[in-house]
Amino acid sequence: MFADRARIYVRSGKGGDGHVSFRREKYVPNGGPDGGDGGRGGDVIFQVDEGLNTLTDFRHVRKYRAGDGQEGGKRNCRGKDGADIVLKVPEGTVIKEAASGKVIADLSGENKKVVLLKGGRGGSGNQHYATSTMQAPKYAQPGRPAKELELLLELKMIADVGLVGFPNVGKSTLLSRVTNARPKIANYHFTTIVPNLGVVDMEDAGGFVIADIPGLIEGASEGVGLGHEFLRHIERTKVIIHMVDAAGTEGRDPVADIYAINRELEAYNAQIASRPTVIAANKMDAACGSEEDVLAPLKAEFEPKGIRVFPISAVSGQGVRELLYYVSGMLKDADQSPVVFAQEYFPEQEIGFADEPYTVEYDEEEKEYAVEGPRIEKMLGYTNLDSEKGFAFFQNFLKDTGILEELEALGIQEGDTVRMYGLKFDYYK
Numbered sequence: 001m002f003a004d005r006a007r008i009y010v011r012s013g014k015g016g017d018g019h020v021s022f023r024r025e026k027y028v029p030n031g032g033p034d035g036g037d038g039g040r041g042g043d044v045i046f047q048v049d050e051g052l053n054t055l056t057d058f059r060h061v062r063k064y065r066a067g068d069g070q071e072g073g074k075r076n077c078r079g080k081d082g083a084d085i086v087l088k089v090p091e092g093t094v095i096k097e098a099a100s101g102k103v104i105a106d107l108s109g110e111n112k113k114v115v116l117l118k119g120g121r122g123g124s125g126n127q128h129y130a131t132s133t134m135q136a137p138k139y140a141q142p143g144r145p146a147k148e149l150e151l152l153l154e155l156k157m158i159a160d161v162g163l164v165g166f167p168n169v170g171k172s173t174l175l176s177r178v179t180n181a182r183p184k185i186a187n188y189h190f191t192t193i194v195p196n197l198g199v200v201d202m203e204d205a206g207g208f209v210i211a212d213i214p215g216l217i218e219g220a221s222e223g224v225g226l227g228h229e230f231l232r233h234i235e236r237t238k239v240i241i242h243m244v245d246a247a248g249t250e251g252r253d254p255v256a257d258i259y260a261i262n263r264e265l266e267a268y269n270a271q272i273a274s275r276p277t278v279i280a281a282n283k284m285d286a287a288c289g290s291e292e293d294v295l296a297p298l299k300a301e302f303e304p305k306g307i308r309v310f311p312i313s314a315v316s317g318q319g320v321r322e323l324l325y326y327v328s329g330m331l332k333d334a335d336q337s338p339v340v341f342a343q344e345y346f347p348e349q350e351i352g353f354a355d356e357p358y359t360v361e362y363d364e365e366e367k368e369y370a371v372e373g374p375r376i377e378k379m380l381g382y383t384n385l386d387s388e389k390g391f392a393f394f395q396n397f398l399k400d401t402g403i404l405e406e407l408e409a410l411g412i413q414e415g416d417t418v419r420m421y422g423l424k425f426d427y428y429k
Helices: 171-178 227-234 254-268 291-305 320-333 374-382 388-400 403-409
Strands: 005-011 044-048 063-065 085-089 093-097 103-107 113-117 148-155 161-164 196-202 205-212 239-245 277-282 309-311 359-363 368-372 417-420 423-426
Touching (some): 063 085, 368 403
Parallel strands (some): 044 085
Antiparallel strands (some): 005 148
């Protein structure tokens, strides 16, 4: 079964808790703290597998969890890191946050691997909290919590050319003639219910990948029929071949059909409708009357707009060679950069913790400011401070939540130390 969409749940690993323990050795009656740090939680990683071409596996298994970090141990022993989970997907897979539909990652082009959710950092053991006035701390930092998301996976095929048109106009027949693809062909509406890819190889011209997009109907852009299921597969194409039944064997008007399909393309994605297009006037072998008379309405309507019309017969091969060479030339003139969907959703920033409490206080003993509470702990756990975006998010968090204002109200000066659990920062405006 072909599967081009899947909805799954993913969860990164929780960080292991820091450990509370003290040295208990012979001749060391009052040993200091030696609680080890917890291990890091495992990451959720998506990676392209060239051998895959569907999302079928995700239809059977819908929940994926990385390993949790191990708790720290005695004698400064650090807990074992949780195992990462690597999910293999076909190239062209777009990963979206399910509720909003926003893009998190597009695994196409040079994007072959992405760490989608980072595991929680391990908590610090009590050895880190010893001070001159507190030599036997009985507190260790908990591990950072796991992160979880509901995801929508969508496979958007990577093809240079999209073959569109109403049902039963001969798209599958053309694909089987010009490529190594072998789609099922029969004289029924919607016989093709899955997209088919094929590679066109030509002498003295560059080859290209062509996708036969299943027959569209009016209302497809609104999800009528299987509209959205089909339309997503032409979002990456650089050139569109619009095939029509020029002979009108089913009583359809080819000019009206082209306008109807174009309305659906524009309603779904205006950028698709504006891409270079060529018209393949198929079934010329079954046309009544001269070729000139049959093609006259199509040419009069579209060639003044710069859209070439090629008479072909997908069954006999008439005119197919000329069409393919013209399409190859269009591709050479087209923008060669891959269509990659930009990231719109940033998990480390948008997984919320707005309702959690926090405190901002001045620690007289340590002569430093302490910012603590579940909200702060979750923020630190969700944020990768080693990345530029993560650190920028951290700074905005301090400002947007009013923490900076509260610190200033307490009298903080430049160069003063701010403590947030196991992390310490110097304050500068």
